[in-house]
Amino acid sequence: MGRPNFSGGRRAGHYLVLGFVLVAFGVGAGKVARRPPPAQFRPTGIAPAGQFAPADNVAAANGAHPLLRSDFVSHRKFVRNHAASLVEMRDGKIRVFWYAGTDEGTQDVTIQTAVFDPRAGRWSPERMVASRETTQRALFRYVKKLGNPVAGRASDGSLWLFYVTVSLGGWAGSSITAITSRDDGETWSQARRIVTAPFLNVSTLVKGPSFSYADGTMGLPVSEEFLGKFGELLRLDGSGTVIDKVRLSSGRSCLQPVAMIRDPNRALVLMRYAGAERPRRVISTATDSAGLNWTPPAKSPLSNSDAALAGLVLPDGRILVALNDSESGRQTLSLVVSSDGGASWKTACKVEDQSGAESQGLDDAHYSAAIERLARATNDAVTDAESYSKSVKQVMVSKQGYSFEFSYPSIIRTSRGDFHLVYTWNEAFIKHVQFSQAWLDQWLK
Template identity: 40%
Template sequence: MNFAAARLRNHGGLALVLAAFALAGWKVLPLGTLAPASAPTPALFASTVAPPAPAAGSSGGSSPIAGPAAALAPGRLIQDSGIPVETRFIPSTPGMAVHAASLVELANGDLRAVWFAGSREGAGDVAIRSAVMNGTSLQWGPETTLLNRTQIERGLWRYVKKIGNPVIARAPDGSLMLWMVTVSLGGWAGSSITWARSSDEGASWSAPRRLVTSPFINISTLVKGAPVTYADGQIGLPVYHEFITKFSEVLRLDADGEVIDKLRVPASRRTLQPVVLVSGPSTAQMFMRSDRAESVMTSSTTDAGQTWSPATAMVWPNPDSALAGAVTFTGGRWLALNPAPRGRESLALLGTAAGGSFDTATPWLVEFAASMMGTDRSLQAHERALTTELLAKGVSAADAQADIASAKRQLCGTATCAPEFSYPYLLQGRDGYLHLVYTWHRARIKHVRLDVARAPGAATPSLAGAKP
C-alpha cells in the first residue's frame, strides 16, 4: 500500500470527516438539494389561537401565585388538589425498558401513543411500539409493534444499530407522520432522523426513509418535540444537534416531508430537545433542555420562525431532562418538566393563561418519589413503592415483578435506586382534556388525563368543553 495514500486515509480522511461534521451542524441556507435558489418567504404559523381579552383590572398574564420554591412541597400532588385526574398504565410487554412516548389524536377521537421498547435502551431488539385508547371507554388496547429494526433497515437500505425517540403527529394533509432517531454507527451523537407516513390512522406505514438534514454526512440530528404547522402546509420540526457541541434548531419540511431549510437558535449551545409553543400567527416560544443540568432555556420568534432570539435561562432548574408543552384551544399554555435542580424524582405541570409567564406559575406535581418512599432510596423501598402502585392499577403480580426487575436493571445500584418520572409529552384532545404521557421508572408508560377546568378555585386556563 502506498504510504502517502495510507497517511491520507488515516489523517486527511479524519480531518475531512471532522470538517464535514462542522459544516453539517451549521445553519443550512438554500444549499444543494435542501432548498431552491430563491426560496419563498416562509408562511405564518397555522396553529394559532385568539387569546381572550383580559378581565377588567387584570394584567392579562398569569395569576400572582407562589413561585418555584413551592415545587417540592410534600403532599402537593395534583391528585390531592381536587382536580379531576385519571391515571393508568399503557399496556406494554412486562420486563421491557420503555421510554420516550408521544401522542396523537385519531380521526374518531381515540388516542394513539408510540414509544420505544426493548431489553435495554440502545439494544438490537428495540422497536417502536404503540397502543390505542378508545375515546369513549378510555381504555387502552393491547401493545402492537409499528416498526422494528429489520423493517427500518430494509426501508433505509442500511444497518441500524439503535432506535429511539419516536414522535407521532398529524400532518397538514391529514396523514400521520412518525419521526424517530436511528443510529448506524457510534452513540446517539451519530444519529439521523428516520420518518414514515400513514394514511390509515397508524394501522400501516410507508417504508421508512432517512431525513436529509445536511448535504454532507447527514448525522447528529435528533428529534423529541412535537412539530408545528404553517399556513402553507409546511411543517416546522424542532430538532437538536449533539456531535462535538449541542444546539437546538428547527427544520422546515415541505408537504412531502423533505427538508427545505433549517435554522439554528442563537446562543443555544449546550441545549437539547426543543419544544415550540405557538401563540399567534407569527409568535412562538421555544423551551429547551440544558445538558449542563442548569436552567430551562428559552427563545422566541415574532416572525413565524424566520429568526429566533438568543436563548436565555428561565428561573426553573433543569436536571438535564426533557420537557413537553401544549397550547390549548383557548390560548392557555402548559409545560411538563422535572422541576428539581437534580434528578428526575418529581414531575410537574406548569400552566399559564394566554400571555402569562411560566416563571411565576405554581407547579402541580404529577409524581413525587418522596410521597411514595420518603427519603428511603433502598432497593427494598423502591420495590415496595413500585409493587404497590402496579398492583393498585390492576397489573398482575407476575407482570409487576417483571416490570420491577426492568426498573432495577436501569435505575438501581447495589444498594440504592433513583426513582424516575421523565420524558413527558402533552396533548389536548378535542374534548378539552389534557393528556400527559411519560416514562415511569423506565418500566412503563403512564397516561394521565386531566380535567383542570373543574379544579376548585384553580386560576388556570379553561380546558374542558373548549373546541378548536
C-alpha cells in the first residue's frame, strides 16, 4: 500500500489559517480607519457636577487629623477571598467587589460586594453580585469560571463592573464581561461580553481600574496572556464597545497595567513584572500626549515579585502606589510615593510586614498564634481569632506552607479627601484600611 498523501490537507490547513489572519487583519484595518478622534484624559477626582454627595464636616475624614483604622470586609470562613476593587458611591459610602470560592478558578467562585459607611465606621453584610450560572445564562454560553472584578464610574454616573470569564482552558482563555448599575450597585443589568479581539475574543484580563476621557469615553487597562504577556489600553464608548486599542508593551513579561492620570495629557502606567530576569522590577510607561504616544516600557526603581499593584495621583501631583516591594514573596505590603512622575520613589510606610516571620521556621502552633495576633490587630473587636487562623490554614497553608501573603491591593481617594485601601489578607479574607492625608504625610516627613 502506498504512503498516504497528506500534502493536500496541509495546504488546506495553511489556507484556513491564512484566511483567519486576513480576516483579522481586515477587521483590524477597518478599526484603524475608523479610529475615533483623540481625547484628553479626565484626571481622577474631577467628576461631573452633583455626582457625589458633598464632603461632611468630620475633621478626620477631610484629613485635618491623622486617621487610621482597619477591619475585615469579608467574613465567610474557609473560602478564598481575593482580588478586591473599590469605588466611591454617590452618597459617600464605599463599595467593594471581590471574588470568593473554594479556590481560584473553581466553579463555585462568585463575585461578592459589601458597602462601607464612613460615618458609622462599619461594613454591610456581603452579598453576591454574579455567579458562573447567572453569567452564562445572560451570555448564552458556557462559563467555566470567574475571576478579577474591577469597578469603574462612567461619565454619565453609571457604575460599571468588569470581571473575567473563562469558557475553555485557563486564564489565557479569558474574556471580559461587564454589568452596569444606575443605582450604585443595588441592581444590575444583564451581563454582556466586551469584544476585544476580531475573532475568538479570548486572552484579555482586567485588574487596574478604569478612567474617563474628557469626551465621556472610558479607558480600561487590560493585559493579554495568549502567546505572550503584555499590557494594552482599551477605549470604550458608552455602550461598552471597544473603539480603540493601544499596545503598552510587548513580549512575555508584563501584566495587569494600572493607569494613573496626572493631568489632561499626562499619565503613568505601571505593570506587574512576570518575567524571570533580575532585577525584578515594576514596568513603567508614560505619555504626555493623552495616550497618542507612549514611552518604551522600562524597568522602574520599584521591586516586584510578579504581584499586582495599585496607585493614584494625589491632589498635589505626587503619585501614591500600594505594592509588594520585594523581588520574591508577598509578605510585605507598602505605600510608596513619587514626587517626580515615577522617576524615583520613597517608601511612606509598610502597611503589612511579615518578611522576617517565615525565616523563624514557624510550626503549626506558632503560625496559628501569629495569624490570630494579626487578626486582632486588624480589629480589636475580633473575638473569634482562632477561626481566622483555621481558615487561613485551610486555604493557604495546604498550598504554600506556613507563609504570609498580603496582595492584590486596590486604593482610592474619596471626595472627602480620605483614602481607602483593600487587599487580600493571607488568601482567606479581604482587609480594609482607611487613612487620612494627615496620617500619610506624617510618614513622609
